[in-house]
Amino acid sequence: MNRHRNTAAVLSVLFMGLGQLYNRQLIKGLILVLLEAAALAYFVPNLGTAVWGVATLGENTTRMEKINGLTQQVAGDHSIFLLINGLITLLIFAIFIVIYVMNVKDATKTGAARDRGESPANFRKTLAYVLDRNFPHLLLTLPGLGILFLTIMPILFMILLAFTNYAAPNHIPPAKLVDWVGFETFANLLTMKTWSHTFFGVFAWTLIWAVVATVTTYFGGLLVALLVEQKGVRFKKLWRTIFILPYAIPQLISMLIMKNLFNGQFGPINQYLSYFGLGGLPWLTDPLWAKVTVIVVNMWVGIPVSMVLIMGVLTAIPKDLYEAADVDGASAYQKFRIVTLPFVLFSTAPILITQFAGNINNFNIIFLLTGGDPVNGSYQYAGSTDLLVTWLYKLSLNNNQFNMASAIGIIIFILIASFSIYNYRRTKSFKEEDMIQ
Known part of the structure; x- marks a missing residue:
């Protein structure tokens, strides 16, 4: 047969x-x-x-x-x-x-x-x-x-x-x-003092940077979007154009300009402060101030992205919800907390997770603005503002520590993948998508 x-x-x-x-x-x-x-x-x-x-x-x-x-x-x-x-x-x-x-x-x-x-x-x-x-x-x-x-x-x-x-x-x-x-490379990275001190220091700063950079740009964009979309604000198109300019300019140009503006010796910002007798600040040469500077500059670049995203969400919120809130006598803050914020978070939660993952690997800001500096004498091939990804770059391209760079790359992948998958599956947008299917 x-x-x-x-x-x-x-x-x-x-x-x-x-x-x-x-x-x-x-x-x-x-x-x-x-x-x-x-x-x-x-x-x-x-x-x-x-x-x-x-x-x-x-x-x-x-x-x-x-x-x-x-x-x-x-x-x-x-x-x-x-x-x-x-x-x-x-x-x-x-x-x-x-x-x-x-x-x-x-x-x-x-x-x-x-x-x-x-x-x-x-x-x-x-x-x-x-x-x-x-x-x-x-x-x-x-x-x-x-x-x-x-x-x-x-x-x-x-x-x-x-x-x-x-x-x-x-x-x-x-x-x-x-x-x-x-697994000797991973063991050295986590247990050998010269490597582990650098790894845990850079790892801690990477997490702090990712959280602060994500929160400041997201809620900064939310604030700007709400202000521009207020009923009494005139010339809305002009304000949108002005706030989107930092994002429209190539990041390489923006970072080089910012690096010169914050230069401690001849930068315009320190010169401006000296006119008022305030003296200059070590924006890029002091470890603490350098970290503050990269966060501020990242807000300048990142807020327009969140603003544009959230503006699109705000226009999609049904007007009936606000009218019902007015009938119930809700204040402006209550309308924001009960209507606006939940709706915006529901729509942008996956993007927020993506932004956090992207900030962990935000190579451009650190590399172009500080290069990972100022130098940290207790670190191995890393500076005070280096993220894991910029440290990986220095280890591989500048110092030929390819095995250690590969181990760090694997750790970055595990960190980002675990965080993204776990948090994405917990978002309401993912759960409700499953319910619809």
């Missing part, structure tokens, strides 16, 4: 495309046969080397040897190249396995159709089916491959680096090899 089905399945397992050839799908079968032949030509010499490279990260360093009486440099294994090439090969092999499984399923399904007395689809019908029913999947294949090799593969590479000793000065290829060290 299942003769064609079983035969096609066995043949497609033995060699990709044979099941299709058995089912009289010649063009499809030949394409699959050629695909496996090309895969075998690639994997036979490369797959074993890829597995060996990922497992060992190399065995021989670049060294000087005497060859025919002359001292010459002999190239050794480059641990990082072996890891990258191994990852690429293994990902291509995973794609091939998926295609192989699909080939077996396709041959089995067509064989079962033949057992029922149906004719197998020819290549033209198969192509028409793909271009019709599976057209979205066909279009998504290219960006999917791009995400796999340009996003997922670098993330996997970064994660794997955290479990190696890839750091200056002793383990930088090609002069030295990189070794797998397990």
